[in-house]
Amino acid sequence: MQTGAVQWIICEHCDSLYEALPLSKGESAHCLRCAAVLGRSHRLSIEQLLALSIAAFVMFVFANVFPVISISMQGLHNEVTLWGSVQALAQGQITLIALVAGLAIILAPALQIALLFWVLFHAHRNEIAPGFKMCMRTLEHLRPWSMLEVCLLGILVAIVKLAGMLDVHAGVGLWAMAMLMVLIVLIAGKDIRRLWDELGVEPL
Structure with missing residues (x-):
């Protein structure tokens, strides 16, 4: 989902909401609540x-x-x-x-x-x-x-x-x-x- 210029990511497992941030090569983002993978850098x-x-x-x-x-x-x-x-x-x-x-x-x-x-x-x-x-x-x-x-x-x-x-x-x-x-x-x-x-x- 998108609001203005800010993009958000919703955890598929616990529905926690996070602001989407750019990831460097090899990095991955994880949910703070359930540790599920929110996204990975494009390999x-x-x-x-x-x-x-x-x-x-x-x-x-x-x-x-x-x-x-x-x-x-x-x-x-x-x-x-x-x-x-x-x-x-x-x-x-x-x-x-x-x-x-x-x-x-x-x-x-x-x-x-x-x-x-x-x-x-x-x-x-x-x-x-x-x-x-x-x-x-x-x-x-x-x-x-x-x-x-x-x-x-x-x-x-x-x-x-x-x-x-x-x-x-x-x-x-x-x-x-x-x-x-x-x-x-x-x-x-x-x-x-x-x-x-x-x-x-x-x-x-």
Whole structure:
């Protein structure tokens, strides 16, 4: 929110109100009441964030095209991709879980990458992207639904448990998914909110 020339920050956890002050590189602001992070200095430029969003798209394609895990036993060999795992879940009696998995590991990350590229591409040109407010609010709602890290942890646990019984190998898709997870954390974090101020867009 803004009053005159003074900008204010509201803590998301305890609703404490603070005056926004410029931060130097490497600095962060914390709430005095609950110690939550109020803001961090901008570590990446708009150009760098845009480049990372393009890299995230490439990793997303790799993660969905190449197998995430391959299993071999007595001459039999099988590989599975992210989409293949969702399809496998959908063929049983747990279709609802397949829908949630598809949303969390495929649809939500894909929308995040597309929206991030859209707003950052226009911000790079010092323009406000068409539908900017809707895009930014959608990104906020998508953040809790993107669960690549949960999927990655589950696959790693499966690899460890199956390693004693089968010949299990991590595929290219798994490494791409790990890189994608890191890239989305870097791009889609709270730092992206700076676009509201840098582009001069009123939240309301």
